[in-house]
Amino acid sequence: MIHWVKWLEWAFGVFAVAAIWYSVHNFKSIKKILVGRPLRTAELKSQHTKLVWLIALPILSADLYSSVSYGPESGLTELASLGEDAKWLIIPITLATIFLLGILILSYIMGILAYPNGGGAYAIAKDNFKTKWPALIASSALLIDYILTVAVSISAAMEAIVSAYPNVEPYETLLAIGCVLLLVLINLRGVAESARVLAWPTIGFIICMLFIIGTGFIDGFKEGFTKSTTPSIGIIPEGLSTLLLLKAFSSACSALTGIETISNSVPVFRAPQKKNAIKTYIALGIITSITLIGFSFHLFINGISVKPHNTMLSQLTGLYFGNGLIYQVIIWFTFIVLILAANSTFNGFSQLGAIVAADGFLPRALLHRGDRLGYSNGIIVLAACASLLIIGFKAHTNALIPLYAIGVFLSFSIAQFGLIHRWLKVKGTHWHWKLAINTVGAIITTAVAIIFSITKFSGGAWIVLVILPIFVLCSLAIHRHYEEIVVELKLEPGIVPVARKVLSIVLISGVHQVVNHTLSFAKGLNGDVIAVYIGFDDEAIHEMEERWSEWGSPCRLVCLKSKYRSLIEPLARLIKVLEEKQEERMIHILIPQFIPVKWWHNLLHNHSALVLRVWFLQHKDIAVTTVPYHLKK
Amino acid sequence: MIHWVKWLEWAFGVFAVAAIWYSVHNFKSIKKILVGRPLRTAELKSQHTKLVWLIALPILSADLYSSVSYGPESGLTELASLGEDAKWLIIPITLATIFLLGILILSYIMGILAYPNGGGAYAIAKDNFKTKWPALIASSALLIDYILTVAVSISAAMEAIVSAYPNVEPYETLLAIGCVLLLVLINLRGVAESARVLAWPTIGFIICMLFIIGTGFIDGFKEGFTKSTTPSIGIIPEGLSTLLLLKAFSSACSALTGIETISNSVPVFRAPQKKNAIKTYIALGIITSITLIGFSFHLFINGISVKPHNTMLSQLTGLYFGNGLIYQVIIWFTFIVLILAANSTFNGFSQLGAIVAADGFLPRALLHRGDRLGYSNGIIVLAACASLLIIGFKAHTNALIPLYAIGVFLSFSIAQFGLIHRWLKVKGTHWHWKLAINTVGAIITTAVAIIFSITKFSGGAWIVLVILPIFVLCSLAIHRHYEEIVVELKLEPGIVPVARKVLSIVLISGVHQVVNHTLSFAKGLNGDVIAVYIGFDDEAIHEMEERWSEWGSPCRLVCLKSKYRSLIEPLARLIKVLEEKQEERMIHILIPQFIPVKWWHNLLHNHSALVLRVWFLQHKDIAVTTVPYHLKK
Secondary structure, three states: OHHHHHHHHHHHHHHHHHHHHHHHHHOHHHHHHHHOOOOOOOHHHHOOOOEOHHHHHHHHHHHHHHHHHOHHHHHHHHHHOOOHHHHHHHHHHHHHHHHHHHHHHHHHHHHHHHOOOOOOHHHHHHHHOOOOHHHHHHHHHHHHHHHHHHHHHHHHHHHHHHHHOHHHHHHHHHHHHHHHHHHHHHHHHOOHHHHHHHHHHHHHHHHHHHHHHHHHHHHHHHHOOOOOOOOOOOOOOOOOOHHHHHHHHHHHHHHHOOOOHHHHOHHHEOOOHHHHHHHHHHHHHHHHHHHHHHHHHHHHHOOOOOEOOEOHHHHHHHHHHOOOHHHHHHHHHHHHHHHHHHHHHHHHHHHHHHHHHHOOOOOHHHHOEOOOOOEHHHHHHHHHHHHHHHHHOOOOHHHHHHHOOHHHHHHHHHHHHHHHHHHHHHOOOOHHHHHHHHHHHHHHHHHHHHHHHHHOHHHHHHHHHHHHHHHHHHHHHHHHHHHHHHHHHOOOOOOOOOOOOEEEEEEEOOOOHHHHHHHHHHHHHOOOEEEEEEEOOHHHHHHHHHHHHHOOOOOEEEEEEOOOOOOHHHHHHHHHHHHHHOOOOEEEEEEEEEEOOOHHHHHHOOOHHHHHHHHHHHHOOOEEEEEEEEOOO | OHHHHHHHHHHHHHHHHHHHHHHHHHOHHHHHHHHOOOOOOOHHHHOOOOEOHHHHHHHHHHHHHHHHHOHHHHHHHHHHOOOHHHHHHHHHHHHHHHHHHHHHHHHHHHHHHHOOOOOOHHHHHHHHOOOOHHHHHHHHHHHHHHHHHHHHHHHHHHHHHHHHOHHHHHHHHHHHHHHHHHHHHHHHHOOHHHHHHHHHHHHHHHHHHHHHHHHHHHHHHHHOOOOOOOOOOOOOOOOOOHHHHHHHHHHHHHHHOOOOHHHHOHHHEOOOHHHHHHHHHHHHHHHHHHHHHHHHHHHHHOOOOOEOOEOHHHHHHHHHHOOOHHHHHHHHHHHHHHHHHHHHHHHHHHHHHHHHHHOOOOOHHHHOEOOOOOEHHHHHHHHHHHHHHHHHOOOOHHHHHHHOOHHHHHHHHHHHHHHHHHHHHHOOOOHHHHHHHHHHHHHHHHHHHHHHHHHOHHHHHHHHHHHHHHHHHHHHHHHHHHHHHHHHHOOOOOOOOOOOOEEEEEEEOOOOHHHHHHHHHHHHHOOOEEEEEEEOOHHHHHHHHHHHHHOOOOOEEEEEEOOOOOOHHHHHHHHHHHHHHOOOOEEEEEEEEEEOOOHHHHHHOOOHHHHHHHHHHHHOOOEEEEEEEEOOO
């Protein structure tokens, strides 16, 4: 059975993405049901009604706050490999994480002051560095990390569900892919209009987390904190190395991803925008810090351990509240918030992709807005990449963590160096302070990025470190290509279209309706029409010549013999001869094609027309016309 | 690691087939290296130099004889589930198999007498039945079984290798797919020219088998047959049921597949062809019978059992000769012969596919002969299907056996009923005898086919029994479609092409070289040219209009505004208006397209041109021309 599930996963992942892409681009009716009525381009600007900061806080924090559900867990998982004695180290590690959070929030507040219209790392780097490199590294790193965010968040969401319902476990990957597809649909519909609705699950999850932590403390003060064994604090466990400590820290820092969302979204705040955004950052920082340290403390004090198919959050909740209604509520809030985190990433990815594509560093197709104004190609690319990661890592959060967060911290660092540049250049009020903050931030985030790369390298980070430079090089190659085209296509003044003489060649396979139709069209274009027939042996050619003269030879017929059964070769030879004879004429090939009524009938006809068309367009300076003949049956 | 191997298998299977298809159809140079220089159609007939029957015997028997390596084994595997006491039953079961082999060979000799030019089950059924059903069932069943033959033979070949080198086991599926790809290449090259070379491995394998059996008997007569425990004969083991006995018989009968090869190949024999073919059949029948009973006897007498990753042939060889050179020689001969069996199936499948396609029951693409005169599409379809089976059943021969041989016996039966029909109608010398033989044959093969379907049903035969009718229905639908087209495309006498007036519409995206090039071409066709620009907002349209008049308005410009960012909708509206206005004119859309130098640059340009082209051809009676502009960089 498991065997078939694996097949289903693949089929689901690969084909569903293709099917969605196809249906979204092709079928009006399916599209309307799933994606909704098309929106006018003009509706783009009127959509955002500005948000009060207290509502903006939960809406913009799903990505950051949801990661508390797996951050401390993955730190503790690293420490657990050293045994019980090492577990107390999660407390100092969490404190270090909170310190880093503070630094990052301060740095991002500097970013808001400098770029109140929303400046991501890419915009900041582009604005402050002369070379394109830093901006491209920042954007590529972020795009890669967004893909990982979706994979990690959805895997963590599925692990929450599996903790509550262990018999779902064999279908984990399958369900995770299902969630990705659901998010694709939601994002193709566009979510901005219902944004306020998205506040409630996050508020619910924050309350849940604070409720767990509060219950733990009240219980602890009433009945004493250590119920079973006395946990050992301050002992340096055997086998502890700096590397392992830093590895645990790196893993715990996965709780800090998503911090950039608010700074990218300053324009959605109600006035005074800057002030409200900063307020939101500070409030979110305080709530996240309390949650992180409280959660880690309770995990440690209750001796929670690594258990397969049961997350630490689920274990702790089960310990405090049993497996009743409260447990269910908390698990489902965790699930929804993690899905929301993935959802907000869809927005971030497709928007960043479009910004970079608009600058010519990524394929222009990413700029295409779908019917509901979302960047549909970006959404689909993200879903496809995230699905592959989920399948490849079997939806295991802890397997994905080593790849995660490097990109984010790399782009954090680049943004900070960009701001340092800016303060030195622009100066302005309190610039010394701002410079100092960003300098500290830059040093620390760079250090963290380096620590991540080293400690997680063998665990999977090498994949990111290999893909990132390839990504950047591709972006540069794309940009070069677009620039070359602009130069090459430029019209010199005075050049205007002058009518060229045309020689039309109609390819025929016999004497029938389709050929008649195409010849009627060709004769309407101008006087010079040649019909060309390609035969594989002498009998076929002889028969064709007879039928042609029986038909009354409506134009000159040239029969070519193809000894090797290729259509391209004899035609290419004929065209070469014609080109040499009459240089000023443009050659024009007409290919009759009948269009069947049912799509699967297309499989039943030799696709010579398609092959010929592609080959001639690629190799010769020849116009190729397809003249359709619509079958009735 | 195993995890990555699984990925590799998928990637290998799916992409390699696609890549080979693509490269074979597109790249001249790769193709020449791998597939060889193209052959002329005329070389088709001169290739076969006729074969002496003693050489023809090994060449045409790889498929039948190779299956002795897994037939008795799969029968014994079924019996082994009842314990040691049931093993002696392999002897009567093998005798029944040999009896069936005799009947089949006799029946096939009747086939040769009736159709000396090579008549497969399809040709016999087509010739003797009025309805198309029997012929279609026969061909579909054979095609499905050919796919299974490739999967089973290659899996068995890999199991031989794994028996000798157990550490290859994790890569079994991967290597099996590799073998399929190798066979694709060999068959695209064409194998007929080197056919004589193919005789030697089969001769070698026959000698190996006879050597094992002979050694066993000599040893047995010298030292007594029962070395360890006395095997029990004649005891009815506990739990034995008719169903299980028949199941073991069905599995053992997988040794009889491939028997049809000689009757299909009568024309390759040296004169007197009929007599030589019959001689070959009788000789092959004797050799195969001796091998089957000898091999089964030794398996039984030595108490050989089911062992994972060690075939019974390998166990027996190891027992007699140790693991030295003789063992290696035998294993490698087994491997090569099984690969040859798969190879001969490639020939059979693609030829049968082409014969059925020529009658219009399968897509015409199967008639396409590649550069080396093999039916390349048939070869690739077979390889793709067999690869999927190998991956799905993880290259386990015993898992594939239940699906196997039903198709062959079904088509055997149909052929025999066809011959009965023929004898009753045509009569001729000794027709009573011939009729009698085929009637007995028909009854027995039908009974066997029914036994197979029942006993193997739950083990996997249901898959074949579901796919077969679907296959037949598809064939009929295909045939109906081709016939409808012939009727619909027929030209009534007196209809000749009459020049139609044409209105050309050039789609433009700006003012640049590509547009200039296309307009020059359009103006050469006739006087009526309109340029159409589609803008997403008013500014874009305004700017375009200005640039157009700056350029000197080379023709009339129509600007359409697309509120919903679709290109098709505004164009379709314009065309509807034009069609209503001037019915007699044919509308002609020209799409400028620049052709980049590097293939990957194609990914960087919006594929609006392609989408537009497909949509308009599908939905409107409009000629669509692509005018290429070749970039220099």
